Amino acid sequence: MKKETLYVKIAKVMEEQIESETLKLGDKLPSIRTIQKLYNVSINTVKQAYLALESKSLIEPRAKSGYFVSKAGRRKFSLPSVAKMKTTTQEKEPEDLISKVFNTLNDQTITQFSLGVTANSMLPIAKLNKGMINAIRRLDNGGTGYEPVQGSVNLRRTLAKWSFVLEGKLGEDDLVTTSGAMNAIFNCLMAVTKPGDTVAIESPVYFGIQQIVKTLGLKAIEIPTHPITGVDLEAIKKVLPRLNACCFISNFSNPLGCLMPDEHKKELVRMLTEYDIPLIEDDLYGNLFFGTERPKPCKYYDEAGIVMWCGSVSKTLAPGYRVGWVAPGKYKEKIIRQKLVQTISTPSLYQEVIADFMENGRYDLHLRTLRSKLYSNCLKYQGAIEAYFPEHTKISQPQGGFMLWLELDKKVDTAELFDQAIKQKISFAPGRMFTQYNQYNNCMRLNFALEWNDKLENDIKRLGRLVKANL
Known part of the structure; x- marks a missing residue:
């Protein structure tokens, strides 16, 4: 049996155990070595199975403790669709839309869900400034x-x-x-x-x-x-x-x-x-x-x-x-x-x-802290989207990075939605920006590398209301 099939099979068994509550929220999972011996597979195969479960927010790792059934595992929304292959020539480029989104980037009053950078508060700016002075002296x-x-x-x-x-x-x-x-x-x-x-x-x-x-x-x-x-x-x-x-x-x-x-x-x-x-x-x-x-x-x-x-x-x-x-x-x-x-x-x-x-x-300590914040943010964003967006919204399950991809009802045009959101001081990246074809018009990308607070949650709530108003 192929290695890929094995890890999918192991992940499926555990997912069923979580769904049936044989494994309950907060339960510790068997160790990677235990699963390896049980299924007679490689360590890497078990890691892939656990990564697949983690990507669905069904389980989460805890430092020096192992894996646990995640409290975020009760997922309501499906994954986004996979696009079909297109071989026709490219259609109208989304350059005007890209320019429109980028023109909002310097406005400090706008919540920038569209921006692909981490919040300044998550970066070691003071240490880098100190390093700059040292480098000038040394070079x-x-x-x-x-x-x-x-x-x-x-x-x-x-x-x-x-x-x-x-x-x-x-x-x-x-x-x-x-x-x-x-x-x-x-x-x-x-x-x-x-x-x-x-x-x-x-x-x-x-x-x-x-x-x-x-x-x-x-x-x-x-x-x-x-x-x-x-x-x-x-x-x-x-x-x-x-x-x-x-x-x-x-x-x-x-x-x-x-x-x-x-x-x-x-x-x-x-x-x-x-x-x-x-x-x-x-x-x-x-x-x-x-x-x-x-x-x-x-x-x-x-x-x-x-x-x-x-x-x-x-x-x-x-x-x-x-x-x-x-x-x-x-x-x-x-x-x-x-x-x-x-x-x-x-x-x-x-x-x-x-x-x-x-x-x-x-750098290793900075990365650990940053990853922890991003993972926590990801779960909070997903929870807020499930709470405030329409029922049939589809949402990605990123396993790293800081981008969420949302697929909305076909009736929603996110390029038009962007114009409405900007008036409410909320920015996001419309899906049409991410293709050369006339597709993903009902999709959007959100950056979750922003400091989570009540205002941010309220902005997601207001964005959800706008989406509902466009149905």
Whole structure:
């Protein structure tokens, strides 16, 4: 029996036990080793089963205590639908809608459910400011000089050390620093494609990736994406001969929050290696996991150097620093040449601050605290949406990151709803922004990386009322 089938089977048995209240709210689950011996499977299979249960908020991990049946497990709303594959030419781009949403970002009076950043109160700003002063003192010329094109040696060395999940497969020489993850993705696509080439992307997809694809004159094939397990591998197989590159967020995609299982990652890399198709992997949210351990990226399974692993600290430390990186595999020299032409180098000051914080600033402690807040927020948002939104609302079950994807009744047009919400000082990202086609018009993305308080809950309540008024 396949490993994937085994973990699904184990998860299903436990889900039935929770539903029948054989396992009651607050009960401790058997340990991973106990389940391993009981079913005669690998530790990883049991972990996948527990992760699947956790993603549905049926169970939750507690530090040094194990897994427990979650009090949030009584879920009322279904998961969002999976879109069907479309192969027609793209329709009207949602650029006007994207501009409209972004034009509200500097208004401090608006509750920004649309923004893809964590609240300032969740970031270690005082420590970073202190690090900035230290870096200015330490650097030659106070950080005003050029640095190597490949990027800060300190940052690359620290990143290589921090890539525990890759188990030592990366060294400092394998990395190139960039101006954030978007710049890394842009450079990767530019390095491996030419205008007119075809790229596979998720559906729904982060609108920034969609805009890069268009800017470079590429054609996009949107791959149906499941809200729990990610892109549909069978759909990718059908279009493989037409592809020149793939660009996916394998860990906690934006906007769905889905997590590609290890076996899917391994198979995806195998398939693409066979056809020598590069995979641009955006692992921006990988450190924001709600489970017990950081999921591996596709890069872990890459032996041929086809995976271009991109990341940044924009979601965990400092969005405005624009510190990102890429491990470009066999395309490294091309990326370095492009960077030299575009920017000569990236600012050394911010890279040194981030390197110092990762090395000496208790980055691990900051991440633990941040993950805990985000997971708590996720459950609170889901609870509020179930309380205040219409009964047939569908809602994603993110396993990390900080985005929720809502699917509303077909009668609701979220582009029109956005105009109504802005008048009430509430912003969100309408679903039409996340596709090149005329779909997801009844969907929205909400950011839950905001400080939870009574005002925030009331804003979700008011948004729910607006949705009901549009039925």
